Amino acid sequence: MIRLEGLHGQTVIVGSGIAGLVAALEMAPQPVVLITRAGLGQECSSAWAQGGIAAALEADDSPAQHLADTLRAGDGLCDETVASGILSEAQEAIALLESYGVRFDRTADGVFSLGREAAHSHRRILHVGGDRTGSSITSTLTRAVPQCPSITCLTDINAQRLVTTDGHITGIQLQKNDYAEVLRTAQVIIATGGCGGLYDASTNPSGNFGQGVMMAARAGAALRDMEFMQFHPTALDTPQTPMALVSEAVRGEGAILIDQTGRRFMAQVPGAELAPRDVVARAVHQIISRGGRAFLDARATIGSDFAQNFPGIHALCAISGVDPARDPIPIRPVAHYHMGGIATDKDGRSTLHGLWAIGECAATGLHGANRLASNSLLETVVMGRRAARDVAGRGMRTLPTAPKSDLLPDNDLGPVRPVVSKYLGVVRNEMGLRCAISKLLPLVETYGRGSDPALVALAIAVFANLRCESRGGHYRSDFPDPSSQSQSYLMTLTEILAHAGSARQDPLLRTA
The missing domain is CATH 3.50.50.60 (FAD/NAD(P)-binding domain)
Structure with missing residues (x-):
């Protein structure tokens, strides 16, 4: 009641x-x-x-x-x-x-x-x-x-x-x-x-799939820049869900990024460890995608002061048996902020x-x-x-009688997370985005338990498919450079569904 x-x-x-x-x-x-x-x-x-x-x-x-x-x-x-x-x-x-x-x-x-x-x-x-x-x-x-x-x-x-x-x-x-x-x-x-809960690996509460965005879109409000998900480059690489964050402030105090061989892989990049997050996240992603591992090394710069300066992170590391004063911290990029x-x-x-x-x-x-x-x-x-x-500063309008409300099913992210994690991650491409659209659109149209989270994921995929360039948190391997002319996209749900319907008709998807 x-x-x-x-x-x-x-x-x-x-x-x-x-x-x-x-x-x-x-x-x-x-x-x-x-x-x-x-x-x-x-x-x-x-x-x-x-x-x-x-x-x-x-x-x-x-x-x-x-x-x-x-x-x-x-x-x-x-x-x-x-x-x-x-x-x-x-x-x-x-x-x-x-x-x-x-x-x-x-x-x-x-x-x-x-x-x-x-x-x-x-x-x-x-x-x-x-x-x-x-x-x-x-x-x-x-x-x-x-x-x-x-x-x-x-x-x-x-x-x-x-x-x-x-x-x-x-x-x-x-x-x-x-x-x-x-x-x-x-x-x-x-x-x-936000909507980080759409991903298998995220620093967000697992139930956060973009409920507010979904409600606004279904009511007719326009959405903007849905393709831009920020992947934090330094989440603690453990099986924990949601994943624990190792704050950027640790790098701000001098910690460096190394691979499994001890090589500092950001040394030659402008800004080094304090480069923009998308740059650092892609660098970490590249190490891991090649079969390596990435670590945040605070031993020389912060050392024994780590527990005092970062008590929360120190406690999270301790759960996994990592002492940042003596051990490099294993990290990976994860969905963080939309x-x-x-x-x-x-x-x-x-x-x-x-x-x-x-x-x-x-x-x-x-x-x-x-x-x-x-x-x-x-x-x-x-x-x-x-x-x-x-x-x-505004007065409340006269309100009509409330309509009867139908009970809606609980949301199920199970069918959505694998699609989002596979196709809408740190690196994207046209075939992957169109595959995501073809898998998500039917979930939206069923109005079942996966419909609401699938709607938010579909919006991300459609916006990402339209942006044929790499910019900020959106990286396309098939369009690795930024466009000389770029703008924000603004779309309603009606427009998103129309674009999704067109993308689903791609004949290449029939064999994908």
Whole structure:
């Protein structure tokens, strides 16, 4: 049973990672309903973020330099205006988090202790508890939410579909166990995280297959840049699922990448270990695809200080019998962060009236083709606050009577993960992408247990098939060079299905 009495007509926020929590808190005193499929702050990527939050705070740094690094990493597809606006609000975002009780690491002199990560020209990464930034921020915000009387939390509930009338949001279908009901609302903020769970190897919660993207697409909202998945180059290479991340901050403190022979294979690459993530991920992938192994070696540069500087990573390594002070850490690239998602403007508004999207499920234009490290946590805070203010300034529309809701089957990623992992990984090609489309489209059309995750995977495959070049997180072995003319793609589900249908007709697939 889902008790919705007295909640109809309130703004709904789906997701309780940092983006959703900030939006809910910043909506006060306007009443909101915060919906999460688990407990507050649980099963979200925010809580697992080891890195930090990027902000240009040093005297010799500036938002302009931060922007230049972001545009360079984004490989030509960032929206410069949007990116500039978000990065210029970094200092305000830090102050906002501190107002809710977040305590960033500081030096003995009381100033912020700033780290450096790949593709950043300055030390501008703030941390909390060393490598526990995401979990510390999330836990602080989850303690603040129950103290805010304007927020009603509905936990252990799945949001399944957006309800629309004449192109406007009029409700959201919720489901718990064997019960489904529509909560009537004209304002929904989607903050459901990424889709790394579509892959066999990912640092994301295994259930995160892009639920928010799926709901938005089915309701008619446009998607952007779905082909761009960032593969983190240094996940701990163990059978653990999801895979544990070895933060980029370890390389920022001097750790190097070596192969099984001890050769430092990034030494001659511009930026070396701190080159953009797509470059490092492909280099690691190449070592492994040739039958070798890759390791992160922190013995000489960090050594006995590793446990103190990176307590969370040290504990994860210890579970596998690895002591980073004495042993190279075995690593491999895995799906980590999705740069694409629901297309939004600078305030988080989607192309569908009454729908906003924030955090990893949204494509604001900040990240372009390749996210600059630690910009994502900054984006969650800035966009969470922006969306909250934009929604709060609007009145709730008159709502029709809620339609009857049909119980939907539980999602099954079993048929989808092998296809995504084989064809939509670090290296892609036309035949593989068309094979993926031919296998995923029937799953979408069945409307069975695999239909929803297959829809998100199909969107990635279609966007990737259309991009006949290599750029950022999208690498095509058949088109290894970037195009001289490139742009972001924007498509609705109708357009995605049309492209998929055409690709499936390729006669070469009949023998594939």
